[in-house]
Amino acid sequence: AQSVTQLGSHVSVSEGALVLLRCNYSSSVPPYLFWYVQYPNQGLQLLLKYTTGATLVKGINGFEAEFKKSETSFHLTKPSAHMSDAAEYFCAVSDPGGYNKLIFGAGTRLAVHP
Amino acid sequence: EAQVTQNPRYLITVTGKKLTVTCSQNMNHEYMSWYRQDPGLGLRQIYYSMNVEVTDKGDVPEGYKVSRKEKRNFPLILESPSPNQTSLYFCASSLSSGTSNQPQHFGDGTRLSIL
Numbered sequence: 001a002q003s004v005t006q007l008g009s010h011v012s013v014s015e016g017a018l019v020l021l022r023c024n025y026s027s028s029v030p031p032y033l034f035w036y037v038q039y040p041n042q043g044l045q046l047l048l049k050y051t052t053g054a055t056l057v058k059g060i061n062g063f064e065a066e067f068k069k070s071e072t073s074f075h076l077t078k079p080s081a082h083m084s085d086a087a088e089y090f091c092a093v094s095d096p097g098g099y100n101k102l103i104f105g106a107g108t109r110l111a112v113h114p
Numbered sequence: 115e116a117q118v119t120q121n122p123r124y125l126i127t128v129t130g131k132k133l134t135v136t137c138s139q140n141m142n143h144e145y146m147s148w149y150r151q152d153p154g155l156g157l158r159q160i161y162y163s164m165n166v167e168v169t170d171k172g173d174v175p176e177g178y179k180v181s182r183k184e185k186r187n188f189p190l191i192l193e194s195p196s197p198n199q200t201s202l203y204f205c206a207s208s209l210s211s212g213t214s215n216q217p218q219h220f221g222d223g224t225r226l227s228i229l
Contacts, residue, residue: 043220051215104156
């Protein structure tokens with residue numbers, strides 16, 4: 001069965017600092033991988049996804065993530081944090097052989113302080 | 115504007131009083147799904163629908179019902195709500211049911227409190 005682990009339920013960074021949110025997955029086959037962001041009182045928005053091809057994926061708002069099969073990881077990074085990046089971030093996986101079911105991690109709440 | 119619309123956004127009710135949360139999408143999407151979000155657990159799938167009249171259980175279906183009579187609508191029904199169903203609920207849709215690389219579009223959520 002697939003599962004997703006996000007290390008750190010809360011991450012705090014200074015404005016302008018590197019953002020690193022960790023995601024590791026467990027799957028019997030290489031899954032499709034997604035990062036979603038949730039701003040307060042809103043639904044989830046897709047940041048980026050990896051399906052096939054280039055393992056470094058660029059998303060919206062300056063975020064990117066790298067699929068590392070050997071480490072079963074899909075960590076999310078942004079070189080320079082902005083106050084508007086404060087939100088909750090969810091990593092999710094889906095089975096390439098299955099339908100659209102997403103398995104989510106528990107989420108990481110990112111705080112950005114001046 | 116492409117969107118998934120849920121109603122109501124907030125609801126406080128009492129144990130045992132039947133309620134329905136509506137979900138509608140205007141993107142002609144095949145696939146629709148309901149999730150609940152609880153602290154420390156992320157989102158867990160309740161039910162999903164591959165197309166009209168095709169629904170199936172997700173990971174936490176107990177105490178919930180759904181129907182898919184029209185492509186655009188996918189209501190979530192709690193026949194006899196209990197306090198452990200107090201949660202934040204999201205409806206989502208995606209274009210195709212046949213491939214799992216489709217991003218899902220989420221509604222803004224419904225916060226249910228059952229006393």
